[in-house]
Amino acid sequence: METVKFTQMKDGDREDYAFLTEHEIEYAAGTSDRLLAAMVDLDKSLSGYKVTRLGHSLQAATRAWNAGADIDWVVSALLHDIGDIYAPYNHDEYAAAILRPFVREQCAWVVEKHGDFQLVYYGEHVGANPHKRDAFRDNAYFDDCAEFCEKWDQASFDPDYPTRPLEFFAPFVREVFARKSYDPAVIRTGERMVMSDDLIAAKRSTS
Numbered sequence: 509m510e511t512v513k514f515t516q517m518k519d520g521d522r523e524d525y526a527f528l529t530e531h532e533i534e535y536a537a538g539t540s541d542r543l544l545a546a547m548v549d550l551d552k553s554l555s556g557y558k559v560t561r562l563g564h565s566l567q568a569a570t571r572a573w574n575a576g577a578d579i580d581w582v583v584s585a586l587l588h589d590i591g592d593i594y595a596p597y598n599h600d601e602y603a604a605a606i607l608r609p610f611v612r613e614q615c616a617w618v619v620e621k622h623g624d625f626q627l628v629y630y631g632e633h634v635g636a637n638p639h640k641r642d643a644f645r646d647n648a649y650f651d652d653c654a655e656f657c658e659k660w661d662q663a664s665f666d667p668d669y670p671t672r673p674l675e676f677f678a679p680f681v682r683e684v685f686a687r688k689s690y691d692p693a694v695i696r697t698g699e700r701m702v703m704s705d706d707l708i709a710a711k712r713s714t715s
């Protein structure tokens with residue numbers, strides 16, 4: 509069998525769909541490599557800053573790594589702007605949709621809302637509401653998103669910051685996207701992991 513027998517989905521049988529499931533599993537296994545290739549494309553997007561979008565993403569991930577944050581945070585920081593390529597007006601939601609099946613709920617929420625939270629830094633200069641984030645004050649992850657933006661996102665436009673290369677983060681991306689999607693042990697609903705750990709950070713600074 510090289511292709512399914514049907515031309516309309518409603519005519520497919522068990523054999524067709526078993527065949528497709530196999531293909532899907534194989535294709536899904538390549539997600540991390542496709543994402544890493546997309547990160548390289550980010551290098552060409554949004555000019556005008558002192559760093560490229562890839563440079564910004566690597567810097568955010570490096571800051572997360574240096575702070576001693578866990579792998580969910582580091583990969584989320586790396587991919588938080590990946591939506592810029594295809595969804596310039598809701599890049600945060602787009603990135604969150606990619607991450608959501610594979611990282612903690614906390615991280616997916618922060619990535620989804622980071623666009624609104626970032627407005628606190630520049631909304632007044634572009635005629636947008638700098639206080640848009642206030643709509644989420646009651647959310648359990650409000651402080652996490654505020655910290656993500658303050659320490660890793662808005663701060664990561666410095667061309668002189670010693671930033672780690674994409675190859676350094678590639679194994680983390682592969683590990684996260686090899687997880688079972690929507691595994692409750694990964695999603696850990698409602699759990700808040702710290703974004704910085706001094707002991708881990710000290711160990712990482714010597715490695």
Ligand SMILES: [Fe+2]
Nearest residue numbers: 588589622623
């Ligand atoms: Fe962003």
Ligand SMILES: [Fe+2]
Nearest residue numbers: 564588589661
């Ligand atoms: Fe960003």
